[in-house]
Amino acid sequence: MNNESKLDTVKGAALTNQKSTKVSHSVSFLNKKKWKEAGLFTLFVGPVLLAFILIVLIPFFTGIYYAFTDWNGVTGSVKWVGLDNFKYLFTEDKQFQTSFILTTKYTVVAIILTNLIGFGLALLVAQKLKTKNVLRTVFFMPNLIGGLILGFIWQFIFVKGFASIGQLTGISVFELAWLGDAKTAFWGIVIVSVWQGAGYIMIIYIAALQNVPQELIEAARIDGANRFQVLRHITMPLVAPAVTICLFLTTASSFKVFDANLSLTNGGPFKSTEMLALNIYTEAFVNNRYGIGEAKALIFFIVVAAITVLQVTISKKKEVES
Amino acid sequence: MGNRYTWRTSIVETLAILLGLVFLVPFYYVISNSLKPFAEILTNTSALPKVLMFDNYVNAFEKLNFLTVFKNSLIITIGSNIVLVIFCSMAAYMLVRTKKKISNIIFMTFVAAMIIPFQSLMIPLIKTAGNLGLLNSMWGLVFMYLGFGSGMTIFLYHGFIKGIPLELEEAAIIDGCTRFGVFWRIVFPLLKPITVTIVILNSLWIWNDFLLPSLVLQDPELRTIPLATFFFFGQYTKQWDLALAALVIGIIPLLIFFFTMQKHIIQGITSGSIK
Numbered sequence: 001m002n003n004e005s006k007l008d009t010v011k012g013a014a015l016t017n018q019k020s021t022k023v024s025h026s027v028s029f030l031n032k033k034k035w036k037e038a039g040l041f042t043l044f045v046g047p048v049l050l051a052f053i054l055i056v057l058i059p060f061f062t063g064i065y066y067a068f069t070d071w072n073g074v075t076g077s078v079k080w081v082g083l084d085n086f087k088y089l090f091t092e093d094k095q096f097q098t099s100f101i102l103t104t105k106y107t108v109v110a111i112i113l114t115n116l117i118g119f120g121l122a123l124l125v126a127q128k129l130k131t132k133n134v135l136r137t138v139f140f141m142p143n144l145i146g147g148l149i150l151g152f153i154w155q156f157i158f159v160k161g162f163a164s165i166g167q168l169t170g171i172s173v174f175e176l177a178w179l180g181d182a183k184t185a186f187w188g189i190v191i192v193s194v195w196q197g198a199g200y201i202m203i204i205y206i207a208a209l210q211n212v213p214q215e216l217i218e219a220a221r222i223d224g225a226n227r228f229q230v231l232r233h234i235t236m237p238l239v240a241p242a243v244t245i246c247l248f249l250t251t252a253s254s255f256k257v258f259d260a261n262l263s264l265t266n267g268g269p270f271k272s273t274e275m276l277a278l279n280i281y282t283e284a285f286v287n288n289r290y291g292i293g294e295a296k297a298l299i300f301f302i303v304v305a306a307i308t309v310l311q312v313t314i315s316k317k318k319e320v321e322s
Numbered sequence: 323m324g325n326r327y328t329w330r331t332s333i334v335e336t337l338a339i340l341l342g343l344v345f346l347v348p349f350y351y352v353i354s355n356s357l358k359p360f361a362e363i364l365t366n367t368s369a370l371p372k373v374l375m376f377d378n379y380v381n382a383f384e385k386l387n388f389l390t391v392f393k394n395s396l397i398i399t400i401g402s403n404i405v406l407v408i409f410c411s412m413a414a415y416m417l418v419r420t421k422k423k424i425s426n427i428i429f430m431t432f433v434a435a436m437i438i439p440f441q442s443l444m445i446p447l448i449k450t451a452g453n454l455g456l457l458n459s460m461w462g463l464v465f466m467y468l469g470f471g472s473g474m475t476i477f478l479y480h481g482f483i484k485g486i487p488l489e490l491e492e493a494a495i496i497d498g499c500t501r502f503g504v505f506w507r508i509v510f511p512l513l514k515p516i517t518v519t520i521v522i523l524n525s526l527w528i529w530n531d532f533l534l535p536s537l538v539l540q541d542p543e544l545r546t547i548p549l550a551t552f553f554f555f556g557q558y559t560k561q562w563d564l565a566l567a568a569l570v571i572g573i574i575p576l577l578i579f580f581f582t583m584q585k586h587i588i589q590g591i592t593s594g595s596i597k
């Protein structure tokens with residue numbers, strides 16, 4: 001071994017030595033860093049995750065369990081009853097079936113009317129009107145007030161206000177006993193929710209309308225398209241994403257309607273306007289049948305989830321096509 | 323189209339104003355009748371009050387225990403907003419910046435849970451809340467709003483934070499700032515626009531919420547405005563003079579909030595709904 005090569009070996013050894021210390025150093029450093037990162041992650045995400053697990057996830061999953069039991073919410077005894085609750089709901093509980101059909105009907109009517117009126121209002125106040133800002137505020141205002149108080153306000157309108165207008169004008173629609181009859185009471189809830197929801201939907205449609213390029217519309221007008229054609233072939237396709245959002249929002253809120261239902265009719269007359277949310281509430285907290293209430297709630301969840309997912313998928317597809 | 327104010331526009335404007343008036347009719351009935359004595363409400367519902375009378379308001383204010391009720395609503399709404407903003411912005415930030423599978427799973431769980439209707443978990447929630455000692459306490463309610471509001475709030479923050487460039491944070495870290503410091507000093511101030519949106523959306527929801535407080539708060543001293551209104555109506559059914567004044571008192575705080583924050587509210591709804 002000559003000197004040179006010896007030197008090389010020493011160098012090599014030193015080099016490997018250096019390398020190995022570097023590697024071991026970086027391993028412990030990595031570990032430390034990893035722990036630090038995990039700690040930070042927990043510090044940042046932990047608090048809200050804890051609340052979410054305790055308040056949303058645990059109740060949700062124990063709720064699914066209770067749907068298969070005879071829990072009455074008061075005593076400690078909880079017995080597993082399998083599918084009995086669901087059998088009962090589909091074969092015997094007529095009120096649940098009525099509520100279900102009623103809620104579906106209500107949701108369809110409310111979605112269509114809220115969106116049509118909301119879009120109409122948006123088209124109206126998107127024009128160059130002198131009073132457009134005031135009008136936007138006016139149409140939006142019912143939205144600030146919660147469904148419960150709105151229901152009470154309208155209770156007065158239906159009971160006293162309509163009667164008084166009927167007396168003054170002699171128009172028979174106003175002379176009906178609105179909340180005392182199953183059919184008109186249903187429409188009463190529809191009127192209240194459309195009156196409230198249209199303004200919110202309007203804001204979203206206004207934002208969408210403002211994003212439609214003016215040049216496109218002007219070009220189409222010059223080419224001889226009339227107002228309706230412009231609306232149908234230019235405006236509508238361009239606001240399609242907003243339609244998706246608005247349909248989603250109205251579907252979700254209509255299916256879950258509770259406050260207005262409670263304060264306006266409380267399900268009456270004779271439970272004829274009791275929607276699903278109110279029906280579940282009554283089953284659990286008035287009749288103390290938590291197990292059955294939970295079974296209803298589980299069906300309710302599946303329906304709401306299926307509708308919203310389906311609806312978003314369909315509208316998204318439509319958006320791409322147009 | 324053009325910029326000229328044409329005949330057509332003026333006709334449209336007139337129609338729009340008429341429609342606006344129709345929209346306001348319920349408010350007219352409630353306010354004008356709240357200023358009448360009971361007998362006049364029954365006989366002259368549509369007319370303007372003969373004399374403005376504020377007795378109903380004085381009465382309803384006392385019977386509603388309005389100051390306490392208003393204070394409760396305020397504490398719950400402000401408290402919930404603070405915890406939602408602090409903890410959800412922190413969580414969303416970490417979920418965006420940590421490129422790991424776990425971040426994605428946690429985020430998707432928060433988002434997916436948004437479709438759970440309240441009714442399908444309220445029954446066991448009351449039991450769980452009872453075990454945790456959260457019932458009949460405003461702070462318990464605030465904790466619940468943190469849980470229920472987290473999905474939407476984290477979703478909005480998450481989308482916004484994705485658009486913030488990393489360079490700023492890297493520079494701050496080189497200057498010796500901790501991750502915690504980076505978030506509160508650099509990132510959080512940048513989140514202001516979306517924070518305003520979130521606070522508005524959550525405030526309207528929490529302030530108006532009825533069902534959850536009705537299940538959680540049993541003590542009459544803890545009632546919020548919607549709760550107090552509900553019990554007031556039960557107690558004074560058909561005593562329209564008092565009831566209408568109570569309704570007006572109940573909506574005044576919101577109207578004040580709206581007129582001071584109008585611009586932000588409209589913006590908040592617009593940006594909050596774009597998912």
